[in-house]
Amino acid sequence: MLRRSVGGRSTRSICLVLACLSLALHILLAIFCLSVLQTACVPPHSSSSSPLHDPGSTSRQTKSSVIISNRIFANNATEWEKEPTRDKMSTKGMREVDPGGSKLEALFSHPLYNLQQPEMQEDDWLLRVKNSEDEEEERDTGGEEEDSYWQSGSEEDGYDKANWTVAAETHPPWLRFHLGISRWELYHRTDPLLDQITHYISTQRILNVVQKRGGTQLKLLMSFPNHGEALLKPMRQTRDAETDVNLFYFSDFERHNAEISAFHLDRILGFQRIPPVVGRLVDVVSEIKDVTTDKKLLRTFFTSPVGNTCFYGQCEYYCSTENPVCGGPRALEVSLSTMLPDLTLAPRRSWRSPWRRSYSRTKLAQWEKDPAYCDGVKQTPPYDEGTRLVDLMDMAVLDFLMGNMDRHHYETFEKFGNKTFMLHLDNGRAFGRHSRDEPSILAPLRQCCRIRRSTLLRLRLMSRPGFRLSDVMRESLDRDPLAVIQPLLSEAHLSALDRRLAMVLQVLHTCQDLRDDAVYDDLEGHYEEPD
Numbered sequence: 001m002l003r004r005s006v007g008g009r010s011t012r013s014i015c016l017v018l019a020c021l022s023l024a025l026h027i028l029l030a031i032f033c034l035s036v037l038q039t040a041c042v043p044p045h046s047s048s049s050s051p052l053h054d055p056g057s058t059s060r061q062t063k064s065s066v067i068i069s070n071r072i073f074a075n076n077a078t079e080w081e082k083e084p085t086r087d088k089m090s091t092k093g094m095r096e097v098d099p100g101g102s103k104l105e106a107l108f109s110h111p112l113y114n115l116q117q118p119e120m121q122e123d124d125w126l127l128r129v130k131n132s133e134d135e136e137e138e139r140d141t142g143g144e145e146e147d148s149y150w151q152s153g154s155e156e157d158g159y160d161k162a163n164w165t166v167a168a169e170t171h172p173p174w175l176r177f178h179l180g181i182s183r184w185e186l187y188h189r190t191d192p193l194l195d196q197i198t199h200y201i202s203t204q205r206i207l208n209v210v211q212k213r214g215g216t217q218l219k220l221l222m223s224f225p226n227h228g229e230a231l232l233k234p235m236r237q238t239r240d241a242e243t244d245v246n247l248f249y250f251s252d253f254e255r256h257n258a259e260i261s262a263f264h265l266d267r268i269l270g271f272q273r274i275p276p277v278v279g280r281l282v283d284v285v286s287e288i289k290d291v292t293t294d295k296k297l298l299r300t301f302f303t304s305p306v307g308n309t310c311f312y313g314q315c316e317y318y319c320s321t322e323n324p325v326c327g328g329p330r331a332l333e334v335s336l337s338t339m340l341p342d343l344t345l346a347p348r349r350s351w352r353s354p355w356r357r358s359y360s361r362t363k364l365a366q367w368e369k370d371p372a373y374c375d376g377v378k379q380t381p382p383y384d385e386g387t388r389l390v391d392l393m394d395m396a397v398l399d400f401l402m403g404n405m406d407r408h409h410y411e412t413f414e415k416f417g418n419k420t421f422m423l424h425l426d427n428g429r430a431f432g433r434h435s436r437d438e439p440s441i442l443a444p445l446r447q448c449c450r451i452r453r454s455t456l457l458r459l460r461l462m463s464r465p466g467f468r469l470s471d472v473m474r475e476s477l478d479r480d481p482l483a484v485i486q487p488l489l490s491e492a493h494l495s496a497l498d499r500r501l502a503m504v505l506q507v508l509h510t511c512q513d514l515r516d517d518a519v520y521d522d523l524e525g526h527y528e529e530p531d
Contacts, residue, residue: 104268104475107467108189112458113270115523118184126181126346126413129166158207160225173197174228177276178341183416185272186423198278201230201336202481206287210294211313217254217428218313218325220288220297222336232282233259233428234325235333236318240490243432253318254428256335257488262402262427263337264476265497268469270458271394273424275338279482282334284309284327333482340423347414348423354383354392355444356408367443374447382418390452390520391422393445397455400441401469401500402430434492437500442507449511453521457529459505469501470494 107113122128164170171179173196180187187194201224208223212231220232236253243252256279263277282288289301289309301311302321310324325332340346354377358365367373383389399407406429410422445451462469477488511518 102475103467104472107268107461107472110461110467112454112461113189115454117188120182123415124183125179126183126415127179127341129179158225159227162227172226172228173200174226174338177338178346181341181346181413183420185421186275187272189267189270189272194276197338198276200224200226201228201276201338202278202280204228206282206291209288209292209297211297211315216316217318218315220313221339229339230336231339233335233337236325239486239488240492242435245433245436252429252432255431256333256428257482258402258428258430258432259335259337260480260482261473261477261489261493262398262404262424262430264480265402265473266398266424268462268472268476269394269398270454271398271421271424273421274427275340275425277335277337279480279488280334280336281482281485282332284311284325284330284332286330333485348411349414350409350411351422352409353407354380355396357405359408367447368440371447374444378448386418387452387520387522388418388422389448390450390455390522393448393451394455395422395424396442396444397451397459397504398424399430400438400445400504401497402427403433403438403441403496403500404430405438405441431489431493434490434496437496437503439503442504445504445507445511449515449518451508451511451519453519453523456508456519457523459501459508463498463501463505468498470498473497 118124164172164175168176168179173193176193177187177197180191180193201222204224204226206222207225209232210221212219212221218234220234222230222232224230233254233256235256237255239257260277260279263274266272266274289298289311292298297311297313300313300319301309302324304310304324304326306329308326308329310326312319312321312324340348354373355367356365358368377383378389383392395407395410399405404427406426411425412418412420412422461467462472473489474487474494477483480488482488508518
């Protein structure tokens with residue numbers, strides 16, 4: 001009996017030791033597996049990866065959505081500027097792009113985008129800085145010196161002290177933009193000022209806000225401490241929302257992302273006829289309500305049932321409590337367009353477009369009923385000479401690609417007479433539908449069968465895989481600050497650009513078959529097509 005008891009205790013001790021060893025081995029194995037899995041789940045870091053295609057894209061968009069709903073504003077600086085995604089932005093507020101794989105940079109490096117510019121004469125500039133002779137003449141006639149004028153302006157509350165001289169480096173970006181406008185374009189595509197001015201209006205402290213009078217929908221005028229201004233259009237609907245098919249073209253909301261996208265498309269097409277536009281996330285309370293001096297605007301602010309700060313302003317359409325602009329709860333996406341020089345300095349002339357729509361639910365415009373309508377337009381000044389007719393064709397191509405049916409007028413700078421470009425302003429009703437194309441927008445092109453050679457060659461270039469329009473547009477838009485929240489255009493809209501480009505080229509191909517003078521050669525002596 002004693003031996004059996006001793007043998008039992010020995011067996012139990014051995015089993016206990018074996019159990020402890022087994023448990024220890026399982027714990028070590030679990031620790032090892034966890035460390036391997038954690039290492040495998042860390043994505044490789046790549047500073048050159050596109051935010052639209054890298055492995056962290058989906059998680060970043062989800063994180064950005066959370067940030068918006070819980071954003072805290074302080075000292076007029078948004079938390080967006082402090083987020084980790086900010087390190088993917090250059091010092092100028094633009095996403096960095098790998099030059100080695102950039103289709104956009106390849107497009108802008110093509111000879112068609114680097115043509116020799118006409119020699120500039122003094123009267124080819126819209127504005128100029130007064131020289132010493134001008135100042136001496138002004139003093140002789142009893143006028144004030146320019147420096148004293150800006151010194152007096154700098155005394156206004158909140159504005160920066162303005163020590164501007166004839167030297168360009170003393171001028172704020174908006175003034176350099178104004179001084180760079182010429183007879184041929186609003187800005188030069190390679191000018192570094194473009195990045196500077198979009199960065200400045202997307203980051204500068206907002207000093208004052210008032211509602212811009214006129215127009216059918218809500219627009220605000222923002223003032224900055226360096227005396228600059230920008231035109232604000234608020235977000236009214238989501239990126240993916242398509243215009244209701246039952247709505248007329250004059251009944252749709254304007255879109256902030258349409259204004260931004262139109263600027264990028266205009267630049268990609270090589271036109272440079274839309275002032276720089278950039279997106280920004282503003283605080284409805286601290287950056288609009290608290291700084292506005294517009295009492296009529298201030299009276300329209302209210303808090304929605306779910307706690308969002310809203311306002312609606314005063315305008316002809318969609319300015320009511322039923323159609324408010326709301327933050328979430330205070331953060332609001334907007335587009336900011338660089339303002340053109342004041343009309344007192346640079347008057348502009350407004351022209352009624354020959355292909356203006358009737359803006360009626362029952363009537364058609366004359367061009368919609370007369371296939372030979374362009375014959376009369378060609379005989380009417382200013383379309384009977386110069387480049388104004390092919391300027392209209394450029395605008396028709398731009399409008400068709402972005403689905404803009406709301407082009408009733410256009411403007412030019414009076415100083416240059418009829419020998420200048422057309423301004424492509426007010427593009428808020430573009431990019432409303434991606435599932436449906438509007439062939440009537442191409443009526444000017446079909447009826448006139450006339451196009452610039454430079455425009456035709458650039459359109460052909462962007463139909464090639466290496467320069468595909470949707471790809472360069474996606475890359476260009478990805479540089480806007482709002483792209484960290486969500487792409488400015490959906491993939492469906494980008495695909496529609498390629499589809500519509502093919503339709504434009506087909507129309508132009510038919511025109512070339514029908515007419516020997518379909519192409520206006522603006523490249524003679526400046527560009528030779530490769531064999």
